[in-house]
Amino acid sequence: MNYPLELLQPVNYLLGTTEAEEAPLVLAGVLLSLIVIYLASKLGGELSRKLDFPPVLGELVGGVVVGASALNLLVFPESGATASDSLLMSALQIFDDISPEAITSIFASQSEAISILAELGVIVLLFEIGLESDLRELQKVGYQAAVVAVVGVVAPFVAGTAGLMFLFNVPTIPAVFAGAALTATSIGITSKVLSELGHLKSAEGQIIVGAAVIDDVLGIIVLAVVASLAKTGEVDIFNVIYLIISATVFLVGSILLGKFFNKAFHLSAGFFKTRGNIVIPAFIFALFMSFLATAIHLEAILGAFAAGLVLDETDTRNELDEQVIPIADILVPIFFVTVGASVDLSVLNPIVPENRQGLVLAVFLIVVAIIGKVITGWAVFGKPGINRLAIGVGMIPRGEVGLVFAGIGAASGALDKPLQAAIIIMVILTTFIAPPFLRFAFGDAAKEVVEEADAAS
DSSP: OOOOHHHHHHHHHHHOHHHHHHHHHHHHHHHHHHHHHHHHHHHHHHHHHHTTSOHHHHHHHHHHHHTTTTTOSSOOGGGTOOGGGOHHHHHHHHHSOOOHHHHHHHHHHHHHHHHHHHHHHHHHHHHHHHHHOOHHHHHHHHHHHHHHHHHHHHHHHHHHHHHHHHHSOOOHHHHHHHHHHTTOOOHHHHHHHHHHHTOTTSHHHHHHHHHHHHHHHHHHHHHHHHHHHHHHTSOOHHHHHHHHHHHHHHHHHHHHTHHHHHHHHHHHHHHOOSTTTTHHHHHHHHHHHHHHHHHTTSOHHHHHHHHHHHHTTSTTHHHHHHHHHHHHHHHHHHHHHHHHHTOOGGGGOTTSGGGHHHHHHHHHHHHHHHHHHHGGGGGOOSOTTOOHHHHHHHTOOOHHHHHHHHHHHHHHTOSOHHHHHHHHHHHHHHHHHHHHHHHHHHTHHHHHHHHHHHHHO
């Protein structure tokens, strides 16, 4: 439909003639980016699954392939890339005659749109992690899991932060962020391996899973603190105390008020009769909690995580899980692929002299990441005959939780390229080595369980 020129003038006045003309091209760039993201996530995830590794690692590696490290299909201005570096922008210029100024503006807008979608993806991811974190499991393992979790957070955080600052002269804020990335433990990966080995219901399995749940809670609080510190650029002890107290009160308060929220959620789910009667109220709650977290100067992901913990106790939890999964399938891969795409692994090329520090940092983080979790097994007391090595090894994989730290750290500008790439490599390696190491830690008993399962199938 052709509108009269006088009707379009107010639109051009509000948007600006140039912006209005560029809008379809920005949309085209976003659509091309999403095609690349979903292809990378599916191909990488499927390949990873065939190799018996977590699909999330495939999504990350797929992002690395299509990003600044290889194909340059998906690059971002935050990492120093320009429109001329993006092959997607070059593809757009083939279909339309775009000036250099216009393509720069289109590239910036397209990158911002993808970054916003990635932020929504990490909010959905933390909401999903909260739903998977069963608080009732904590009651079964009690203080044993709590001790393991605290040691597993404090030891790698202190060792990683202090080592980076005093051995490598890394500035305080990046060192704290990298140390915080070492605190994570992946519930999903550890639970999958324990289930395959037949040890999920064992004493070791219960302690590992319970500690991983507490690790998530502590890790999110740590992330909220260090991310907020990164925004100010300085370490203010009073600000740290405020953040710890506010994060703790926010999370604990949300859980204590869970029964009230659950009743309200149950009533709303019964009141609405149209499509999305369960999932939409759940996401309204998650987004509202994320907003509250940002309003008190915490991270939005803390609110999403708290919302997941609260709604985990609802009567419609199973149905909610089923409805959240497809939404997560759409949004979460955007986050993981963009994290991988924003990492330039060329900074770890040992041939270039200035890159060698990145490699040394990666080796250091990997050593701290492994030792800092393995020692948690010896923090268990009052359990004679417990397999301490298995407990420590079970805490090693960082998985998707570690990637959250890396992604938030990169987005905040706290991490430079070598340190960000070193963290990503640490996450990948710890996640890859955990399954075979855990199988080794359980020894012959694990082999017998696997052989019995194979025979039964």
